[in-house]
Structures are given as structure tokens and as C-alpha cells.
Amino acid sequence: MHEWALAEGIVSTALKEAERGKFTEVTRINVKIGELQQIDGDLFVSLLKEILQVEDPKLKRAEVVFENQEAILKCRVCGHEWLFSESKKGLSDEDAELIHFVPEIAHVYIRCPACKSPDFEVTKGRGVWLESIEGE
């Protein structure tokens, strides 16, 4: 599954941050998962834990905490704001999966419910994000 690649990115960024902050041990990794990318949080955490075991000793015991972030879209043409979850109801499973791989593909398959424009921005909840790390 391609989530593995993103999980590797989280671990690699956490390690970089730990080195920057001169941490000898990372105790907690806080991750935000934007709804647009449609990643299962529990699955993502289990992948992260698997990678943490082999990446670097200072990350091995880190607890991983994730928060799901609702995806909000805003039309650049008419200013209408709406939730991705509303648009998702009208997407086929195949189209939703394509957005899962590359969230910007939302512009191909989603239109503003008010004016039908594809010209919108994702103001919140695009994808996976390393919020912070904690440690000593």
C-alpha cells in the first residue's frame, strides 16, 4: 500500500526534527491526517510503528498519536465553502481512490456545489502532516 511511503516520510521528518532539537529519545509523535487523503488512522499508526522499530534507536519507543482533520474546500470563484465529505457522497469508489493517491486530483473529479467550478482551494485537511514531536 502506498501509505507506507508517507509513513516513511513522517518517520524521516521526526528523526530530522529530533536531531535538530538534540533529543536523545523521542517519546511522542503527533500526526495530523487530512480527510481529503482518505487514510485510515489506525492502519497508518500501525505502519508508523513498524517503521519506527527499524529506523533509529531514539525513535523506537515513541508513542504515535493521530488526529483526523476534516477537509474543507472553498471555491475561488463564488466563495462557497463546503466539506469534502459532502462531495465524497457523489464520487465513485474509483474516483475517491484516485484522490487518495494524489489529493490534488480532487480538482479533476469535484466541482463547487454552488457554481460548479473546479477552481477551489483546500483550506484544511489536505493530507498527512507531522504536527510535532516530544522527547528529551
Add this chain to the structure above:
Amino acid sequence: MDPRLTIIERRLKDIKRIIAVSGGKGGVGKSLTASVMALIFSRLGYKTGLLDLDFGGPSIHTVLGLKGALPREEKGIIPPDAHGIKFMSIIHYAGDNPSPIRGIDISNAMIELLAITRWGRLDFLIIDMPPGIGDSTLDVIRLLKRAEFLIITTESRVTLDVVNKLLNLLKELKAPIIGVIENMKLTRSSFLSKEIGALDVPFLGEIDFDSGLEDAIGNVDHILGSYSKDPIC
């Protein structure tokens, strides 16, 4: 923190050379040149990847006559094989639909593809750049620090003006420049080679306009046949 940025270098670590085929203007033959280079490298036995970064107007798949080739998931995305080349493009996800994507979203889509694509060991990764000196050029310079730029132009003064700006930008940002190729040459004029020479950039050669090339689009053997008859001068 964006977790994708730190992983890109790891995704590219087993690639010996990264060549960004650029040119500033559209319609000068970047996609065709990128495709032919990738095909020739592949047929010479080099492991080759081809990345279409022209999200607004992807065309490599048309040049190579590809239909239905899809990436597969394996701890990331493995590009499909296209005539012996590992090929990655937004068309794998957008299909034949238009991709009305703005600057910041273009950057995000490009970063996503670079972060999740597992190229494996390659001798060459050829990148077909979009026209313009905008987000994609800046992102390639920022994220693919080993990328070497191959500039395609025509003999038009209009095109040369944009190429000048691109070359100045690349020099300022200390991005490696392989050189300039004059494509679709219609006259024997040496105007362009002199202009490029004056900029202290290698002028690599000229490719004559090939009136039969359009009929070869989509047929790899015909494209390579056409090029072998009219090699780079």
C-alpha cells in the same frame, strides 16, 4: 511539518542522473525530445525512468502510444513499464480528464508524486518539464538538487527571449545546465548557436524539422526510425 519533503531525496538516491528537459516556451518539442531520449537510453540498455511533470498538458503518453498502463502499490507507487521505461504521469490518476490545478496545488501534486514513487535503481530519470519558469522549475531546482537541465528551443526570436530568461534563472540558482538543442530547424541560419554561445552555455546541436514525424506519434518504432534518419547534427 510536511513529511514528504524529507523522503524525496531517499526516493531518488539510486538514480545516477536526473535530466530535466525544459525550454520555457510550449510547443518546442520538449515532450518528444524527453520521450525519444528515454527510449534511446532504454534501448541502449540503460535503466530509464520518465516523469511527465506537465500536469496542465501531459503528452508523453500520447507520444509513446500508451493506454491503460497503471502504477501498482508496493510500499509506495511502482511506475508501470512503458516500452522498457518506468513511466510516471498525472494521467495515471486524471485519465483523459482535464486537470485544472493552480500553482500551489501543482507543487503539492508534484511533491506527492516524488514522495510516493519508488523508481528503484535507474541510470537516467528524464523529466518532461511544463512550459514556463514557474512553480515546477523552482520545485525541481529546490527538491531535485541533482537535476541537470537540457534546454530545447526553436530558432524563433520569441522563443529565444524566454530561453534567455530561463538560462539566466538557472545560472543564478546554480542549477546545472547540460546545454541547448535547437529543435525543428527550418533554415541554415546560425543565429541561435551564436546567441547561445555568447551566453557561455553549451550549444549541443540542431534537429531538422521532420514533416513525417507527426504520423509517427504513438508508434515508438516509427518515432525512433524517423529520428535515426535525421540524427542530431
